[in-house]
Amino acid sequence: MPVIEIKQLVKKFGKLTALNGVDLTLDQGEVHAYLGPNGAGKTTTIRVLLGILRATSGSVSIFDRDAWKNSVELHKRLAFVPGEVNLWGNLTGGEVIDLMLALRKTGTSHTERREMFLERFELDPTMKCRAYSKGNRQKVALVAALASDAELYILDEPTSGLDPLMEKVFQDTILDLKKEGKSVLLSSHILSEVEALADKISIIKEGKIIQTGTRAEISQVAAGRTLEELFLSEYQGR
Amino acid sequence: MSSLAAFWQYTRFILVRERIVGLIWIVALAGSAILFAAMYPGLFSSDAEMQAMAQTMNTPAMVALMGPVYGLDTLNTAIIMAQECLIWFAIAIIIMNIFFVNRYTRADEELGRLEMFRALPVGRLTGVAATMIGALVLNLVIALITVCGLIALNLPGTTVAGAFAYGLAIGAIGFFFAALTLLIAQLLSSSRGVLGVSFALFGLFYVIRAWGDMQNSDLSYASPLGLISRVFAFYENNFWLLAILLGATLVITAVAFVVYVKRDLGEGVIPARPGRKHASRFLQSPFGLAWRLTRNTVFAWAVAAFVMGAVYGSVVGQLDSFLNQNEMIKQIVEGFGENKSLLGSYIAMLFSILAAVGAIPVVNAAMRIYAEEKRGRIEQVYAAAVPRLSLFASFMVIALVQSLIFLTLTVLGIYAAGESTGQLVLADLFKDAFVYLPALFLTLGVAVLLIGLAPRLSLLVWVVPVYSFLYDYFGRLFNLPDWVRNTSPFGVVPQLSLEDFTVVPLVVLTAVGIVFCAVGLAAYRRRDLR
Ligand SMILES: Nc1ncnc2c1ncn2[C@@H]1O[C@H](COP(=O)(O)OP(=O)(O)OP(=O)(O)O)[C@@H](O)[C@H]1O
Ligand SMILES: [Mg+2]
Numbered sequence: 190m191p192v193i194e195i196k197q198l199v200k201k202f203g204k205l206t207a208l209n210g211v212d213l214t215l216d217q218g219e220v221h222a223y224l225g226p227n228g229a230g231k232t233t234t235i236r237v238l239l240g241i242l243r244a245t246s247g248s249v250s251i252f253d254r255d256a257w258k259n260s261v262e263l264h265k266r267l268a269f270v271p272g273e274v275n276l277w278g279n280l281t282g283g284e285v286i287d288l289m290l291a292l293r294k295t296g297t298s299h300t301e302r303r304e305m306f307l308e309r310f311e312l313d314p315t316m317k318c319r320a321y322s323k324g325n326r327q328k329v330a331l332v333a334a335l336a337s338d339a340e341l342y343i344l345d346e347p348t349s350g351l352d353p354l355m356e357k358v359f360q361d362t363i364l365d366l367k368k369e370g371k372s373v374l375l376s377s378h379i380l381s382e383v384e385a386l387a388d389k390i391s392i393i394k395e396g397k398i399i400q401t402g403t404r405a406e407i408s409q410v411a412a413g414r415t416l417e418e419l420f421l422s423e424y425q426g427r
Numbered sequence: 428m429s430s431l432a433a434f435w436q437y438t439r440f441i442l443v444r445e446r447i448v449g450l451i452w453i454v455a456l457a458g459s460a461i462l463f464a465a466m467y468p469g470l471f472s473s474d475a476e477m478q479a480m481a482q483t484m485n486t487p488a489m490v491a492l493m494g495p496v497y498g499l500d501t502l503n504t505a506i507i508m509a510q511e512c513l514i515w516f517a518i519a520i521i522i523m524n525i526f527f528v529n530r531y532t533r534a535d536e537e538l539g540r541l542e543m544f545r546a547l548p549v550g551r552l553t554g555v556a557a558t559m560i561g562a563l564v565l566n567l568v569i570a571l572i573t574v575c576g577l578i579a580l581n582l583p584g585t586t587v588a589g590a591f592a593y594g595l596a597i598g599a600i601g602f603f604f605a606a607l608t609l610l611i612a613q614l615l616s617s618s619r620g621v622l623g624v625s626f627a628l629f630g631l632f633y634v635i636r637a638w639g640d641m642q643n644s645d646l647s648y649a650s651p652l653g654l655i656s657r658v659f660a661f662y663e664n665n666f667w668l669l670a671i672l673l674g675a676t677l678v679i680t681a682v683a684f685v686v687y688v689k690r691d692l693g694e695g696v697i698p699a700r701p702g703r704k705h706a707s708r709f710l711q712s713p714f715g716l717a718w719r720l721t722r723n724t725v726f727a728w729a730v731a732a733f734v735m736g737a738v739y740g741s742v743v744g745q746l747d748s749f750l751n752q753n754e755m756i757k758q759i760v761e762g763f764g765e766n767k768s769l770l771g772s773y774i775a776m777l778f779s780i781l782a783a784v785g786a787i788p789v790v791n792a793a794m795r796i797y798a799e800e801k802r803g804r805i806e807q808v809y810a811a812a813v814p815r816l817s818l819f820a821s822f823m824v825i826a827l828v829q830s831l832i833f834l835t836l837t838v839l840g841i842y843a844a845g846e847s848t849g850q851l852v853l854a855d856l857f858k859d860a861f862v863y864l865p866a867l868f869l870t871l872g873v874a875v876l877l878i879g880l881a882p883r884l885s886l887l888v889w890v891v892p893v894y895s896f897l898y899d900y901f902g903r904l905f906n907l908p909d910w911v912r913n914t915s916p917f918g919v920v921p922q923l924s925l926e927d928f929t930v931v932p933l934v935v936l937t938a939v940g941i942v943f944c945a946v947g948l949a950a951y952r953r954r955d956l957r
Contacts, residue, residue, distance in 0.1 A: 275804045
């Protein structure tokens with residue numbers, strides 16, 4: 190049973206077709222990198238997955254259940270880092286993390302993981318969110334997501350704004366999650382991150398998946414080129 | 428560059444940076460000080476009317492609001508003008524000074540501008556000293572233009588000394604708050620904190636003055652606002668009070684300078700207080716979040732509602748003389764109930780207008796959910812296991828709470844200020860006010876409907892209270908026919924101080940409100956979020 194199964198997903202905003210028949214499958218225990226140029230439709234796909242947007246047509250399911258109809262139930266089993274982190278300026282980082290963990294209503298205690306990730310990411314939870322730098326705001330969202338013991342992690346450009354040291358901490362964390370058998374959908378522009386973490390890769394361009402496969406399969410397609418060269422040529426449509 | 432030359436250059440730099448905003452403040456403040464004064468001669472056609480006005484001002488609520496009444500023995504237009512206007516211009520100039528000083532001290536420091544500047548070979552005090560000179564210039568210009576304007580206007584009772592007392596009182600209170608903000612900017616390390624504490628002190632001084640003035644006690648002298656409200660311009664012209672205020676200003680400035688020189692750049696004397704490490708239990712729910720985001724507004728509106736009620740209530744005792752002063756208001760009030768009791772008409776008008784004002788906090792609370800959506804903060808909430816309806820319903824509950832608080836506190840304000848006349852019955856006032864609850868609920872329904880169906884058009888909800896407000900003003904003034912009144916949800920509400928209770932309109936308003944809420948919520952559940 191796939192963890193995420195998207196079939197022929199179409200999403201239109203008025204006249205604009207943002208997603209034009211997207212297929213994507215994520216299996217249990219897999220880190221699936223989701224790549225594509227700016228405006229290709231990665232965030233839109235994720236927002237449909239989360240029931241923030243309604244699919245125009247096609248089917249989207251998580252854990253074999255319709256992602257729109259069962260969104261509240263499904264969200265108890267997944268954690269999410271938004272592509273654009275906007276926090277409440279007058280709440281502290283610690284308050285936001287607790288709030289997001291509590292709203293997931295899993296009923297389990299997160300105290301230990303919370304403290305562990307605060308320490309790993311060197312984040313001061315007592316600052317008001319308006320006072321955080323961009324990277325630290327990103328860390329608030331990351332800690333809130335990673336501290337929860339979910340089965341599926343949906344991460345939209347989770348490391349934007351992080352310094353190289355923190356990028357390393359993030360990669361180690363994802364590798365740990367993989368060992369625990371968790372599934373991860375990782376939208377990213379950072380190719381080194383993708384190379385280090387991904388089992389599978391899907392590339393979307395102009396609302397359509399143009400390439401998908403395991404890393405080995407993708408390497409075959411690359412035929413001697415580096416992954417970077419492959420992506421560049423795919424993005425440019427050559 | 429000598430450090431004195433650098434100092435003047437920096438002062439010039441501040442004034443140049445301030446040329447637009449500063450000029451707007453100068454024109455707005457000095458201009459309206461003169462304009463307001465110019466309107467006074469037209470207000471009274473006889474000395475008796477003037478005395479009546481002074482009596483209206485002499486009620487506890489009005490004294491608490493605007494300061495003590497003085498010079499009743501030699502009452503003239505200039506005295507009345509100064510007594511009624513001084514506090515408003517004081518408030519405005521205080522706001523200007525707090526923002527001005529914060530902008531050039533802590534805010535600049537936070538943004539790292541001051542660091543750049545301090546790297547230049549200039550004296551250590553240059554930045555803060557230039558800021559105070561800039562503030563002095565602004566305040567003095569406003570004060571002197573006001574003085575000149577008043578002398579030129581030459582209202583009955585004007586003296587040169589009086590004009591100076593009035594104008595300099597405004598300038599002095601402004602400069603005092605410039606110094607106070609300067610000191611706070613040395614103590615705290617965030618510009619938001621500086622603004623917060625400065626305004627809190629301003630509020631505290633205002634309350635001390637209000638309390639002291641109401642009790643007629645010397646407590647008022649402990650507040651700078653109390654000092655200027657006892658200058659008694661055009662009467663006693665107590666310049667010595669202004670001298671005391673200036674002395675205090677200089678002492679505070681000196682202390683601020685010393686602290687500034689001794690501390691590290693970027694730091695405050697009081698270290699930034701770390702915030703909460705954990706969320707309280709209460710915050711960890713959709714309603715807790717909604718409440719946390721709106722609670723300050725709820726408290727602010729509660730205070731505002733009480734003050735508004737008190738201002739209107741303080742007139743109850745002198746309705747006749749109050750209405751005779753102003754032909755237009757009289758016509759509006761009488762438009763509510765011809766040949767009915769004046770008090771009944773007045774109360775009907777009051778709640779009709781206040782109910783429309785009460786729609787503001789109600790609509791704001793409901794619209795907050797859309798504001799959160801626009802700022803991109805709602806996605807993460809719904810990505811957790813939060814049903815859409817539960818967050819929206821939380822904001823709707825807060826909107827309803829706002830309506831209850833608003834109506835209750837306006838009633839209490841009116842009663843507190845007008846109770847001494849013996850003409851008000853608390854239970855009746857509550858009934859007069861709470862019949863408007865269904866109209867407020869309907870307004871909430873319109874907001875919910877728009878947020879669900881057409882969020883981009885949601886600002887249209889303001890049409891409902893604005894229409895009602897306009898009808899109250901112009902409908903009564905021009906005696907429009909009754910059916911016009913029934914086109915406004917606020918208009919169909921029976922005005923219990925004049926009319927019998929009828930339940931039908933209230934049921935209809937509530938029912939339509941429920942339908943709107945249901946449709947709006949259903950649409951919200953199904954639509955895309957931004
Ligand atoms: N609410 C919306 N209304 C209209 N158009 C939208 C909306 N959201 C996204 N789009 C459009 O859909 C397309 C896909 O956007 P999306 O945000 O999914 O791209 P992305 O792959 O996440 O890009 P990036 O790498 O820059 O994050 C873009 O053309 C975008 O302008
Ligand atoms: Mg994106």
